[in-house]
Amino acid sequence: MSTPAHENTTGTAYDLQAQRYAHFADHHYTHHPLHRALIPTLAELALPDHPVADLGCGPGHVAAHLHTLGLAVLGLDLSANLLTHARRTHPGPTFVRASMARLPLAPRTLGAILAHYSLIHTPPEQVQDTFTEWARALAPNAPALICFQTQEPGQASQPFDHDLAPAHRHSTPHLLKAAGAAGLTETARLELAPSQDTRRGWVQTHLLLQRSP
Numbered sequence: 001m002s003t004p005a006h007e008n009t010t011g012t013a014y015d016l017q018a019q020r021y022a023h024f025a026d027h028h029y030t031h032h033p034l035h036r037a038l039i040p041t042l043a044e045l046a047l048p049d050h051p052v053a054d055l056g057c058g059p060g061h062v063a064a065h066l067h068t069l070g071l072a073v074l075g076l077d078l079s080a081n082l083l084t085h086a087r088r089t090h091p092g093p094t095f096v097r098a099s100m101a102r103l104p105l106a107p108r109t110l111g112a113i114l115a116h117y118s119l120i121h122t123p124p125e126q127v128q129d130t131f132t133e134w135a136r137a138l139a140p141n142a143p144a145l146i147c148f149q150t151q152e153p154g155q156a157s158q159p160f161d162h163d164l165a166p167a168h169r170h171s172t173p174h175l176l177k178a179a180g181a182a183g184l185t186e187t188a189r190l191e192l193a194p195s196q197d198t199r200r201g202w203v204q205t206h207l208l209l210q211r212s213p
Contacts, residue, residue, distance in 0.1 A: 006166060007099055010121045011078030013165035014058070018081035021164065022059035022089075029061050034192050036065065038145055038206050041188075042112055043069040045143040045208075050111025053137070055100035056118020060086025060093065066114070067092035076100060101130045105137045113137075113144040120148050120167040124157040124174060131182035138211040144184060146175065150191070150203040160200075172205055184209040 014021060029036055043066060046052050050072075054063040057075030059082050066073045073093035077083050086095045098104050100115065101122070113134050122130055134144055151157050151169040160169050176186055188208040194201040 004101075004126075006121065006123060007078055007101075010165040011080070014077075014079035015081040017164050018059075018079060018085060022082065022085050025058055026061045029065075032196070034190075034196055035147070035204075036062075038188075038190055038208060039065055039114070040069060041208070042066075042114060042143055042145045043071055045112065046071060047111035047139050047142050050109065050139055050142070052112040052114065053103070053105075053110050054093070055103075055113060055115045055134075056121070057086060057093075057095065058082050058118070060090040060095060062114065062116050063093040063095070064090035071111075076103070101126065101133055103133055103137045107136050108139045110138045111142050113142070115144070115146045117147050117149075119146055120162070120170065121165055122168070124168060124170065127157075127170070127175060128178035128181055131179050131184055135183045135211055140211060140213045142211050143187070144209040144211070146205075146207045146209070148175075148205055148207075149197070149200075150205045169202065172207065175207065179209050183212040185212065 051074050052071045054075045057063045057077045060075055063073045063075035075093050075095040076098045083095045083097055149169045151171040157168050157170045157174055187210045190206040192204040194203055
């Protein structure tokens with residue numbers, strides 16, 4: 001199966017800016033506690049004796065945080081250069097080059113999924129298929145946490161001027177509809193006020209889902 005064009009574009013873009021992005025991502029995560037507020041919650045809800053997948057793990061900083069919380073973590077990303085950085089900097093998790101839409105995992109393998117500002121690179125029309133793939137890989141009742149820049153209520157998901165690669169501000173109702181069709185239901189939501197996005201002034205949503213039994 002050929003790799004979708006948007007994935008090739010995304011992987012190449014992050015490869016070219018890997019060092020700069022790694023510095024930005026780690027600094028942002030460290031200095032903005034609200035952006036990591038639900039990570040410990042995800043760790044507590046993750047099913048025991050199952051690995052947790054950080055999809056679009058980038059330089060590995062969030063996967064490393066999950067690892068410190070006692071989880072077996074698998075970090076997946078499209079950028080070979082970011083994965084090299086992740087392996088060198090964070091020796092705990094396992095890092096693999098793979099797509100979040102085609103997980104190299106058997107059904108019901110994962111105890112949790114995290115997509116920390118990575119689903120933004122998935123076009124809206126491909127979100128439901130991506131969620132269906134997540135539901136396939138998740139064990140029953142396992143959680144999934146998605147963090148994303150949010151489109152205004154009543155508007156469809158739209159592209160925005162991401163610094164590195166094509167990206168979309170997703171509509172929360174659109175994501176919930178796609179999640180429901182895939183067998184994932186909402187259990188909690190954290191919305192960060194526009195003041196937390198100092199550059200653009202957008203609401204940012206952290207959406208906690210659960211796979212059906």
